Amino acid sequence: MKPIRLLIDKLYKIRALNKAKPMLDAMDAAMFGTDETTRGKPHIVDTIDTKRYMSCAIAALVPAALASVYFYGFRAIMIIAVSYAAGLFVEFMFAVIRKHKIHEGFLVTGLIFPLVLPPTTPLWIVAVGVMFGVFFGKEVFGGTGRNIFNPALVGRLFITIAFPAIMTTNWQDPLTDAITSATPLSVYNSEGIMAPYLDLLIGTQPGSMGETCRIAIILGGIFLMFTRVGNWRIPVCYIGSVFIAALAGNHFLPEKIAPPLFQVLTGGLLFGAMFMATDPVTSPFSKAGKYFFGISCGILTVLIRSFSANVEGVMFSIVIMNAFTPLIDYIVLKFKFRPVKI
Amino acid sequence: MAHALTIFIAAILTHNIALTYLLGMCPFISLSRSIKTAFGMSIAVIFVVTLTAAINWPIYHKILVPLESEIIYYIVFIIVIAASVQLVEMIMERFFPPLQAAFGIFLPLITVNCTVLAVSLFMVLRDYSYGMTLVFALGSAVGWMLAIMIVAAINEKLKLIGDIPGGLKGSGIIMIIAGIIALAFMGFGGMVDIN
Numbered sequence: 124m125k126p127i128r129l130l131i132d133k134l135y136k137i138r139a140l141n142k143a144k145p146m147l148d149a150m151d152a153a154m155f156g157t158d159e160t161t162r163g164k165p166h167i168v169d170t171i172d173t174k175r176y177m178s179c180a181i182a183a184l185v186p187a188a189l190a191s192v193y194f195y196g197f198r199a200i201m202i203i204a205v206s207y208a209a210g211l212f213v214e215f216m217f218a219v220i221r222k223h224k225i226h227e228g229f230l231v232t233g234l235i236f237p238l239v240l241p242p243t244t245p246l247w248i249v250a251v252g253v254m255f256g257v258f259f260g261k262e263v264f265g266g267t268g269r270n271i272f273n274p275a276l277v278g279r280l281f282i283t284i285a286f287p288a289i290m291t292t293n294w295q296d297p298l299t300d301a302i303t304s305a306t307p308l309s310v311y312n313s314e315g316i317m318a319p320y321l322d323l324l325i326g327t328q329p330g331s332m333g334e335t336c337r338i339a340i341i342l343g344g345i346f347l348m349f350t351r352v353g354n355w356r357i358p359v360c361y362i363g364s365v366f367i368a369a370l371a372g373n374h375f376l377p378e379k380i381a382p383p384l385f386q387v388l389t390g391g392l393l394f395g396a397m398f399m400a401t402d403p404v405t406s407p408f409s410k411a412g413k414y415f416f417g418i419s420c421g422i423l424t425v426l427i428r429s430f431s432a433n434v435e436g437v438m439f440s441i442v443i444m445n446a447f448t449p450l451i452d453y454i455v456l457k458f459k460f461r462p463v464k465i
Numbered sequence: 466m467a468h469a470l471t472i473f474i475a476a477i478l479t480h481n482i483a484l485t486y487l488l489g490m491c492p493f494i495s496l497s498r499s500i501k502t503a504f505g506m507s508i509a510v511i512f513v514v515t516l517t518a519a520i521n522w523p524i525y526h527k528i529l530v531p532l533e534s535e536i537i538y539y540i541v542f543i544i545v546i547a548a549s550v551q552l553v554e555m556i557m558e559r560f561f562p563p564l565q566a567a568f569g570i571f572l573p574l575i576t577v578n579c580t581v582l583a584v585s586l587f588m589v590l591r592d593y594s595y596g597m598t599l600v601f602a603l604g605s606a607v608g609w610m611l612a613i614m615i616v617a618a619i620n621e622k623l624k625l626i627g628d629i630p631g632g633l634k635g636s637g638i639i640m641i642i643a644g645i646i647a648l649a650f651m652g653f654g655g656m657v658d659i660n
Contacts, residue, residue, distance in 0.1 A: 260645070264638075265629060269628055271619050281648065431655050431656040432656075443650070446642075450500075453500060
């Protein structure tokens with residue numbers, strides 16, 4: 124380790140690199156850790172800081188990332204690498220120009236974003252998406268901990284709307300590597316055939332890179348909830364309300380609304396509920412707000428999946444509820460903590 | 466009844482007047498700084514939009530169409546909107562002063578809100594019956610209220626935690642927020658038909 128230490132110390136002394144100090148700080152911190160305490164918002168209870176928070180989130184994502192590499196091979200590694208490189212570029216630019224520190228938050232965004240993409244996404248679209256997400260989803264609001272929307276989802280949303288043909292019809296079958304235009308959800312919508320539950324759990328059905336292997340996601344999600352990095356209320360309410368809404372809907376409109384267990388196990392629901400809806404920055408902080416957030420997400424997901432022109436509704440519903448988050452918090456605060464009348 | 470419900474939901478979600486058509490942007494940007502003003506303005510908008518649509522429909526279908534002078538409907542609608550808002554304000558001032566005080570500056574401001582004119586024009590364009598016009602007007606105004614309330618709450622939160630670059634403060638960040646919400650609302654596309 125000593126030569127690396129020396130090298131970093133040397134780099135610090137080079138005048139020309141003064142501007143890129145955030146980059147050096149990040150390198151230093153990544154290699155050696157720091158003795159500094161966190162300066163970023165918003166974690167105040169407990170000794171937990173942003174760094175531990177983000178490390179836990181990354182650790183929880185590892186099973187899903189490994190599964191994506193197992194199923195899609197080198198392609199998955201390429202997409203993750205491009206996502207990190209392009210996103211870090213934007214992050215560094217902002218850090219250098221606005222002179223703030225680079226936060227660990229991007230490490231999570233940069234890993235979540237590729238995991239919700241179809242494995243056949245062209246690399247330049249990956250770069251465009253992650254750059255848009257980091258720029259407009261996070262940095263214009265001031266960086267990690269200040270964003271209103273989940274940056275990874277903003278990027279995914281943008282490329283889904285901008286390049287619909289590439290983003291919604293090019294899926295890869297994990298077993299044969301053949302390109303298909305259908306995911307289990309769209310197959311159900313058009314032909315009414317359900318994929319076997321076991322296939323869905325293991326991940327041998329086409330879908331986005333990290334969302335197909337549901338066992339890995341459930342493992343990661345349980346880890347998140349166990350370490351209390353992700354609050355259990357949102358995923359439980361989200362998945363539960365999807366289940367109940369689908370149960371009721373399937374009873375009355377079986378040709379439109381898929382059965383409950385199938386809804387839970389297809390698409391990005393588990394991934395979205397475990398890793399994206401639980402983002403502490405973009406979800407309500409009050410308990411009542413969390414319940415409402417989860418339940419609304421679930422109902423919106425079932426509605427969009429069943430009735431709209433889009434096959435999958437998880438992304439839309441989470442971003443919509445992200446937008447509602449400040450209003451939910453405001454209303455909860457207003458009604459729950461009313462001043463006492465004497 | 467089902468048709469009315471469809472139009473109501475479509476006007477709020479799939480054809481939201483602020484997020485899909487980007488109408489009523491001037492008050493949307495200037496009054497979404499705080500939740501209180503946004504709420505006052507949106508209540509006033511709901512009231513005026515429904516009222517003017519209810520007045521404009523008979524004027525268009527019972528007067529302009531029989532006289533074959535549909536071509537002047539823009540001017541007629543604008544005059545009707547301005548006149549009815551003024552009239553309502555006078556009546557309120559005389560009979561319900563507290564209500565008038567609550568609306569305050571918002572009522573006269575609405576005469577220049579393009580949402581009001583747009584709802585009357587859509588009513589002609591989409592050939593609604595009288596009942597559907599009322600439902601559509603109410604739905605559009607509620608949709609506008611939804612959009613401005615979301616953005617106002619986000620703005621209040623950003624005031625506390627945000628660190629927005631200088632050049633984007635104010636209307637810049639509001640346009641970005643509205644754009645992202647509009648992207649998300651595209652998810653409802655194709656859910657219900659507005660006609």
